[in-house]
Amino acid sequence: MELKYILTSKENGIETITFHRPEALNALNSELLDDLDAAVSDAALDPDVRVIVFTGEGKAFISGADINEMNNKKNLEIIDYSRKGAALFRRIETLPKPTIAAVNGYAFGGGLEFALCCDVILANEKASFALPEATLGIVPGFNGTQRLPKIIGLSKAKEMMFTGRRVKADEALAMGLVFKVFSLEDFQAEVIREAEMMASASASAISLIKSAVCAGADVSVDVGKDIELGYMTACFGTEDQIEGFTAFLEKRKPVFRR
Numbered sequence: 001m002e003l004k005y006i007l008t009s010k011e012n013g014i015e016t017i018t019f020h021r022p023e024a025l026n027a028l029n030s031e032l033l034d035d036l037d038a039a040v041s042d043a044a045l046d047p048d049v050r051v052i053v054f055t056g057e058g059k060a061f062i063s064g065a066d067i068n069e070m071n072n073k074k075n076l077e078i079i080d081y082s083r084k085g086a087a088l089f090r091r092i093e094t095l096p097k098p099t100i101a102a103v104n105g106y107a108f109g110g111g112l113e114f115a116l117c118c119d120v121i122l123a124n125e126k127a128s129f130a131l132p133e134a135t136l137g138i139v140p141g142f143n144g145t146q147r148l149p150k151i152i153g154l155s156k157a158k159e160m161m162f163t164g165r166r167v168k169a170d171e172a173l174a175m176g177l178v179f180k181v182f183s184l185e186d187f188q189a190e191v192i193r194e195a196e197m198m199a200s201a202s203a204s205a206i207s208l209i210k211s212a213v214c215a216g217a218d219v220s221v222d223v224g225k226d227i228e229l230g231y232m233t234a235c236f237g238t239e240d241q242i243e244g245f246t247a248f249l250e251k252r253k254p255v256f257r258r
């Protein structure tokens with residue numbers, strides 16, 4: 001399928017999905033969401049893809065949902081649009097492969113909400129983050145009201161949502177929103193280095209770890225510990241577990257196939 005607003009490339013088990021709508025600073029319109037859906041579906045099914053990196057072309061990661069497209073929509077149309085994005089974002093959040101948001105510039109509104117669905121957020125020094133919806137008279141509609149407080153805490157999330165102010169990379173790092181910040185020149189290589197570390201670990205173990213984390217996110221520790229027990233037990237006897245243990249005992253690096 002020909003994609004209009006997404007570029008993809010694959011190297012050494014790492015798929016890079018680049019938002020490519022420069023005329024609107026990669027704003028998310030329905031077509032871009034469809035392209036993203038198609039690219040993610042391909043990457044999810046491709047056994048050669050072990051890690052997915054999302055980034056943006058130019059000075060934006062994603063400048064938000066497309067304000068032109070949302071303008072004049074009626075309530076029910078907006079509900080459909082919000083559900084479409086939210087369902088796709090949730091699918092990405094629960095993909096059985098690791099995802100990295102490599103935030104290269106503006107991550108505003110739906111752009112920040114998208115990044116919140118990725119497993120790790122890395123940023124360059126030019127990255128900035130905001131949920132400016134209140135300044136547009138709307139509510140973050142791709143579930144930022146739900147995810148941001150869980151990541152940075154209620155008070156900081158409310159301050160960001162009430163003011164809509166732009167948070168620069170260093171502050172985002174201090175808040176725990178971003179995992180690491182890199183200089184412009186080191187950014188690409190460091191993102192790949194992080195992705196390579198994930199790609200060299202056991203893909204089957206990572207998928208089970210992710211399932212345990214997702215399934216346990218909203219339950220008590222007592223319920224969560226049994227969820228974890230199930231996934232941990234499932235690893236034993238798998239090809240990767242045997243290879244991982246054997247490699248350790250033979251003092252060599254493991255070679256995982258799955």
Ligand code: CO8
Nearest residue numbers: 023024025027063064065066067068082108109110141142
């Ligand atoms: N939607 C549509 N077009 C956009 C968007 C956007 N979010 N962002 C930028 N553009 C367009 C601009 O209109 C401009 O187009 P044109 O050249 O035709 O005038 C082009 O991109 C370049 O933008 P600027 O000239 O403004 O570039 P600057 O470098 O001066 O400014 C900014 C960059 C600061 C990013 C600025 O463009 C901006 O403030 N953009 C809007 C940011 C924003 O408010 N984002 C949140 C949108 S709301 C949202 O995301 C809700 C998500 C949930 C929705 C769920 C359904 C309810």
